[in-house]
Amino acid sequence: MVNLKAKHIPRATISRLATYVQVLETFARDGVEVVSSHPLALASGVNASQVRKDLAYFGEFGIRGVGYNILSLIKAITSSLDVDREWRMALIGVGNLGKALLNHNDFRARGFNITAIFDCDPFKIGEIVQGLEVRCTSELPDMVAKLGIEIGIITTPPERAQRAADHLLGAGIMSILNFAPARIQAPAGVNVEYVDFFNHLYILAFKHTRQD
Amino acid sequence: MVNLKAKHIPRATISRLATYVQVLETFARDGVEVVSSHPLALASGVNASQVRKDLAYFGEFGIRGVGYNILSLIKAITSSLDVDREWRMALIGVGNLGKALLNHNDFRARGFNITAIFDCDPFKIGEIVQGLEVRCTSELPDMVAKLGIEIGIITTPPERAQRAADHLLGAGIMSILNFAPARIQAPAGVNVEYVDFFNHLYILAFKHTRQD
Numbered sequence: 001m002v003n004l005k006a007k008h009i010p011r012a013t014i015s016r017l018a019t020y021v022q023v024l025e026t027f028a029r030d031g032v033e034v035v036s037s038h039p040l041a042l043a044s045g046v047n048a049s050q051v052r053k054d055l056a057y058f059g060e061f062g063i064r065g066v067g068y069n070i071l072s073l074i075k076a077i078t079s080s081l082d083v084d085r086e087w088r089m090a091l092i093g094v095g096n097l098g099k100a101l102l103n104h105n106d107f108r109a110r111g112f113n114i115t116a117i118f119d120c121d122p123f124k125i126g127e128i129v130q131g132l133e134v135r136c137t138s139e140l141p142d143m144v145a146k147l148g149i150e151i152g153i154i155t156t157p158p159e160r161a162q163r164a165a166d167h168l169l170g171a172g173i174m175s176i177l178n179f180a181p182a183r184i185q186a187p188a189g190v191n192v193e194y195v196d197f198f199n200h201l202y203i204l205a206f207k208h209t210r211q212d
Numbered sequence: 213m214v215n216l217k218a219k220h221i222p223r224a225t226i227s228r229l230a231t232y233v234q235v236l237e238t239f240a241r242d243g244v245e246v247v248s249s250h251p252l253a254l255a256s257g258v259n260a261s262q263v264r265k266d267l268a269y270f271g272e273f274g275i276r277g278v279g280y281n282i283l284s285l286i287k288a289i290t291s292s293l294d295v296d297r298e299w300r301m302a303l304i305g306v307g308n309l310g311k312a313l314l315n316h317n318d319f320r321a322r323g324f325n326i327t328a329i330f331d332c333d334p335f336k337i338g339e340i341v342q343g344l345e346v347r348c349t350s351e352l353p354d355m356v357a358k359l360g361i362e363i364g365i366i367t368t369p370p371e372r373a374q375r376a377a378d379h380l381l382g383a384g385i386m387s388i389l390n391f392a393p394a395r396i397q398a399p400a401g402v403n404v405e406y407v408d409f410f411n412h413l414y415i416l417a418f419k420h421t422r423q424d
Contacts, residue, residue, distance in 0.1 A: 096311060097312040203405055204403055208296075
């Protein structure tokens with residue numbers, strides 16, 4: 001198997017690999033052990049030749065005319081992308097969305113653990129949510145160091161997103177997942193990913209109108 | 213101004229336009245009236261020549277050496293993308309994430325209104341959340357017709373996402389925003405957008421490891 005850890009993988013490829021993992025996990029849940037590229041392609045919404053090309057990296061798990069061993073392929077993909085280990089995350093903004101993410105079982109199941117939660121609202125500090133104590137953002141650097149936190153999640157209102165990001169950056173966090181509907185300014189080398197509901201709604205609305 | 217309603221706009225361009233609207237709204241909130249392409253580019257994380265190219269469609273709002281009138285530009289972009297009107301949405305799956313979205317003020321502020329909510333859990337049916345009664349999915353076709361619902365939102369657990377999609381499709385919904393970590397099978401012509409947290413986490417984890 002090619003060592004992907006040494007390679008650049010384009011963003012679009014990582015996205016498709018993440019989708020394959022999701023689909024393969026569904027197959028595994030249903031008791032399927034081996035899958036060929038066609039059903040994987042169909043379920044992933046990707047064409048079969050693209051699937052075969054993407055999975056060529058993981059050649060040893062594909063047997064011509066038989067298919068891929070599902071559990072081995074999940075392991076190979078997640079290992080190559082470094083998502084087969086625990087990632088500790090801090091969450092800033094313990095509102096409805098923050099609480100919903102804390103309740104989202106799939107994060108922990110996939111090794112993405114929210115291990116510390118923060119809010120600047122004095123009425124929230126000290127509250128226990130899903131076994132975690134809401135802390136003041138001033139405690140962020142200590143908690144990041146103590147717990148080995150690598151990813152920050154922002155679920156504040158938009159007007160407080162930059163301040164939350166500044167707290168994370170100040171604590172040495174280089175990877176941010178932002179759910180607030182606001183853009184974040186961060187120095188080069190810091191990765192910010194946006195979970196942008198409106199982006200998707202704009203695309204749906206545009207396509208909807210065009211197909212009428 | 214070019215009539216964008218007659219034109220195809222690539223997905224990536226719609227995404228950038230959605231980002232510009234978000235940034236322009238932030239500027240407007242801060243009392244700014246006119247903006248040139250450089251600060252807009254910086255705040256959007258897009259290079260200035262791309263911004264100018266994207267906004268060339270909206271030429272009359274850009275004055276060379278002065279910039280764009282912010283409110284006019286927001287209006288022109290949202291009008292071209294058909295997001296300057298109300299879009300009525302049904303939500304299936306009134307769990308933590310569903311409730312968080314119902315509490316998300318920005319949806320209504322942007323004209324995306326969740327007007328009916330559904331869950332197949334008999335213990336939830338009849339519950340009132342944010343002024344809306346949780347209904348059985350069997351009522352979906354009637355509510356879609358009665359309320360003029362055009363977009364369906366899925367916030368069920370992954371194993372129930374396809375069934376929720378089938379209910380939406382059965383009620384004639386052609387545009388689906390899926391938050392469940394599962395892929396949806398739908399006939400050609402139906403648009404499904406995925407809000408996929410793990411996709412973003414996989415990209416962050418991959419980049420994080422490479423930059424160490």
